[in-house]
Amino acid sequence: MDTDDDFMSNVSSEDDMLPDDSDNDISGDDDFGFDDEPDAYIDSQKEIGNKRKTAYDISFKVYQPADVQKQQDDFIDEVNMILDISKEEAAILLRYFRWNKERLIEDYMDRPSQVLEAAGLAQTSAALPKMQVIPGFVCDICCEDEPGLQSFALKCNHRYCVDCYRHYLSQKIRGEGEAARIQCPSEGCNLIIDARSLDLLVTPELTERYHELLHRTYVEDKETLKWCPAPDCQNAIECGVKKKDLDKVVPTVSCLCGHRFCFGCIVNDHQPAPCEQVKRWLKKCADDSETANWISANTKECPKCNSTIEKNGGCNHMTCRKCKHEFCWMCMGLWSEHGTSWYNCNRFEEKSGTDARDAQAKSRVSLERYLHYYNRYANHEQSARLDKDIYHKTEKKMVQLQKESGMSWIEVQYLNSASQALQTCRQTLMWTYAFAFYLARNNLTEIFEDNQKDLEMAVEALSEMFERPITELAEPKLKVEIMDKTSYCNKRRVILLEDTAQNLADGRWTFNSELIGSGANGSSSTRR
Amino acid sequence: MASQNKRIAKELGEVTTSPPAGITVTLPNDSDLHKWHVVLEGPENTVYAGAKFGLIVSLPVEYPFKAPTVTFATRIYHPNVTNDSIGSICLGPLKAENWKPSTKLAGVLEAVRALLAEPMPDDPLEARIADEYRSDRKEFDKNARVYVQRYAKGAVKFDALAAAAEADAKKGAGAGAGSGSSAGGGAP
Numbered sequence: 118m119d120t121d122d123d124f125m126s127n128v129s130s131e132d133d134m135l136p137d138d139s140d141n142d143i144s145g146d147d148d149f150g151f152d153d154e155p156d157a158y159i160d161s162q163k164e165i166g167n168k169r170k171t172a173y174d175i176s177f178k179v180y181q182p183a184d185v186q187k188q189q190d191d192f193i194d195e196v197n198m199i200l201d202i203s204k205e206e207a208a209i210l211l212r213y214f215r216w217n218k219e220r221l222i223e224d225y226m227d228r229p230s231q232v233l234e235a236a237g238l239a240q241t242s243a244a245l246p247k248m249q250v251i252p253g254f255v256c257d258i259c260c261e262d263e264p265g266l267q268s269f270a271l272k273c274n275h276r277y278c279v280d281c282y283r284h285y286l287s288q289k290i291r292g293e294g295e296a297a298r299i300q301c302p303s304e305g306c307n308l309i310i311d312a313r314s315l316d317l318l319v320t321p322e323l324t325e326r327y328h329e330l331l332h333r334t335y336v337e338d339k340e341t342l343k344w345c346p347a348p349d350c351q352n353a354i355e356c357g358v359k360k361k362d363l364d365k366v367v368p369t370v371s372c373l374c375g376h377r378f379c380f381g382c383i384v385n386d387h388q389p390a391p392c393e394q395v396k397r398w399l400k401k402c403a404d405d406s407e408t409a410n411w412i413s414a415n416t417k418e419c420p421k422c423n424s425t426i427e428k429n430g431g432c433n434h435m436t437c438r439k440c441k442h443e444f445c446w447m448c449m450g451l452w453s454e455h456g457t458s459w460y461n462c463n464r465f466e467e468k469s470g471t472d473a474r475d476a477q478a479k480s481r482v483s484l485e486r487y488l489h490y491y492n493r494y495a496n497h498e499q500s501a502r503l504d505k506d507i508y509h510k511t512e513k514k515m516v517q518l519q520k521e522s523g524m525s526w527i528e529v530q531y532l533n534s535a536s537q538a539l540q541t542c543r544q545t546l547m548w549t550y551a552f553a554f555y556l557a558r559n560n561l562t563e564i565f566e567d568n569q570k571d572l573e574m575a576v577e578a579l580s581e582m583f584e585r586p587i588t589e590l591a592e593p594k595l596k597v598e599i600m601d602k603t604s605y606c607n608k609r610r611v612i613l614l615e616d617t618a619q620n621l622a623d624g625r626w627t628f629n630s631e632l633i634g635s636g637a638n639g640s641s642s643t644r645r
Numbered sequence: 646m647a648s649q650n651k652r653i654a655k656e657l658g659e660v661t662t663s664p665p666a667g668i669t670v671t672l673p674n675d676s677d678l679h680k681w682h683v684v685l686e687g688p689e690n691t692v693y694a695g696a697k698f699g700l701i702v703s704l705p706v707e708y709p710f711k712a713p714t715v716t717f718a719t720r721i722y723h724p725n726v727t728n729d730s731i732g733s734i735c736l737g738p739l740k741a742e743n744w745k746p747s748t749k750l751a752g753v754l755e756a757v758r759a760l761l762a763e764p765m766p767d768d769p770l771e772a773r774i775a776d777e778y779r780s781d782r783k784e785f786d787k788n789a790r791v792y793v794q795r796y797a798k799g800a801v802k803f804d805a806l807a808a809a810a811e812a813d814a815k816k817g818a819g820a821g822a823g824s825g826s827s828a829g830g831g832a833p
């Protein structure tokens with residue numbers, strides 16, 4: 118290893134033989150590292166925060182498995198041509214350099230033999246790998262010595278029987294999910310098993326898994342690429358938003374499979390709340406789940422006659438079956454007041470400091486405050502689920518309706534659009550409450566709360582229409598109303614997200630320092 | 646798995662005919678090659694000198710393609726061994742990503758003994774003991790010796806439970822610094 122030290126200190130700041138693991142070293146690459154890749158994200162990087170029309174809508178690209186393969190092949194071809202080495206070697210070097218082509222080429226030009234050595238490709242002139250029978254050979258792993266035993270060795274000449282090699286590879290590939298950086302089985306030997314040798318040794322049962330793992334390293338090694346987390350989805354998303362940008366932007370991306378998620382933390386779409394808040398919020402909710410459990414219960418009592426009321430749709434406008442009292446499921450207040458200008462179901466009335474002088478009162482207020490926001494957060498989550506249930510029921514009825522009324526499939530799609538809008542808007546509303554929980558009052562919070570209220574009212578109105586009997590749903594008048602309300606909901610959502618994202622990018626929000634945790638930094642978003 | 650037994654038998658043969666310094670290996674059950682009992686003598690000129698530690702080596706069925714597990718059956722005060730009745734060790738070559746099928750157990754056991762002579766406080770399992778080792782070596786040495794006197798003198802016991810029970814009996818009134826019992830619950 119002594120001879121490598123000098124070389125390694127140039128390739129990497131780490132001593133684990135893998136370049137580019139550390140941020141401090143690679144972050145300087147942002148300016149030049151990716152200049153000739155397919156790079157829509159470069160533009161998005163520049164656009165964030167200034168000239169772009171929508172601050173909440175970041176640019177990204179979806180790649181299907183064939184695209185991902187093609188990109189890798191292009192990289193390999195290019196390195197193969199520039200460095201005049203075989204494609205197998207180019208692939209190994211690229212994987213070793215975590216697909217940082219520029220660094221590979223630069224380092225290889227400087228000191229080819231050391232790069233090859235470090236990547237496990239020493240002595241490239243050697244013949245193709247082959248299995249051999251060597252007289253008098255004893256395998257040091259299984260201690261077998263029978264004549265005619267097939268054996269294999271890499272260029273380091275650490276020879277083992279083929280059976281042992283295969284056991285070893287199977288353990289690495291299937292057991293540990295390792296593929297691109299499997300070393301020679303010999304203790305202390307860092308030589309990486311090259312792709313040609315693996316192709317020779319890997320048994321058919323393992324090939325698929327092996328190639329899948331190799332394929333995955335391409336996406337996993339690149340900061341600008343992430344796999345879509347939806348089960349069974351094989352697509353990858355490319356987005357230029359970096360880890361360090363995550364207090365300025367919430368990078369929601371949406372896959373071709375329909376799954377919408379945050380590129381920063383892989384959690385389902387959580388706009389407008391930034392990733393760090395989401396993490397905190399989810400942890401808080403998990404920690405306080407017992408306190409808050411009663412809230413997400415499906416039944417409550419009518420505030421007027423106390424009879425039990427079950428919620429089975431997404432709409433929060435409740436009407437008691439018994440006394441016909443109309444109230445809001447979230448705040449239990451009169452529904453009639455919710456349409457008026459002084460509706461403030463979404464806003465938590467901060468009590469003045471004098472009300473809460475002792476610690477106990479303070480902690481009660483802080484619990485009340487949390488429950489206020491958690492209540493609404495959990496409610497929209499639950500409502501989104503219930504809206505979906507209703508839609509599935511409606512969907513069945515729509516098929517029936519299609520037959521009876523002669524409406525075409527296309528003509529009933531407005532219900533699909535309405536359902537989609539309800540899902541997306543409730544998802545956004547849900548996270549506005551987590552966002553609001555951490556938000557400290559300033560001159561911008563009122564606009565935010567107004568936007569939140571407008572979206573919420575629009576969503577509740579649409580949700581209510583959505584629960585009407587199937588016969589009414591088919592009426593042209595209601596159909597038009599639903600379509601209008603759907604587009605109004607989507608519009609209100611965009612307005613809210615645009616406002617929150619722009620202020621986040623500009624660092625104009627202030628967050629409650631005691632809730633964010635780090636006492637020193639009250640307004641984390643004003644840092645530059 | 647006959648051929649894997651061949652490997653284990655060979656290693657066992659070598660380690661019993663020419664044992665590494667301070668290491669004695671026995672099989673608690675002659676028909677089971679996958680469980681070894683090891684007596685490890687504390688290295689000279691260390692706080693562990695004169696002590697005898699019991700180690701239990703378990704070889705997985707996939708051995709040597711999967712790493713063995715090595716645990717201390719005798720309590721020891723050391724930054725890289727858990728200070729409990731399990732006695733887990735943090736040792737580089739035994740980690741899945743470092744393990745090589747050509748690694749021999751004799752070498753692993755020697756590495757464990759070397760760890761007693763040269764603890765690695767930067768990669769600790771017991772952060773508090775590691776801190777003490779770095780910042781108050783005198784106190785560390787004293788505590789390590791107390792543990793040796795209390796647990797690692799006399800016949801080596803491999804049954805962790807029996808050893809723990811005996812230790813508890815011995816502990817009596819004096820030892821208030823027992824670890825392991827975290828104040829669970831979480832009620833405010």
Ligand SMILES: [Zn+2]
Nearest residue numbers: 256259278281
């Ligand atoms: Zn073998």
Ligand SMILES: [Zn+2]
Nearest residue numbers: 273275301306
């Ligand atoms: Zn080797």
Ligand SMILES: [Zn+2]
Nearest residue numbers: 345350372374
């Ligand atoms: Zn997808």
Ligand SMILES: [Zn+2]
Nearest residue numbers: 379381382392
């Ligand atoms: Zn996120």
Ligand SMILES: [Zn+2]
Nearest residue numbers: 419422437440
């Ligand atoms: Zn009622």
Ligand SMILES: [Zn+2]
Nearest residue numbers: 445447448462
């Ligand atoms: Zn309300």
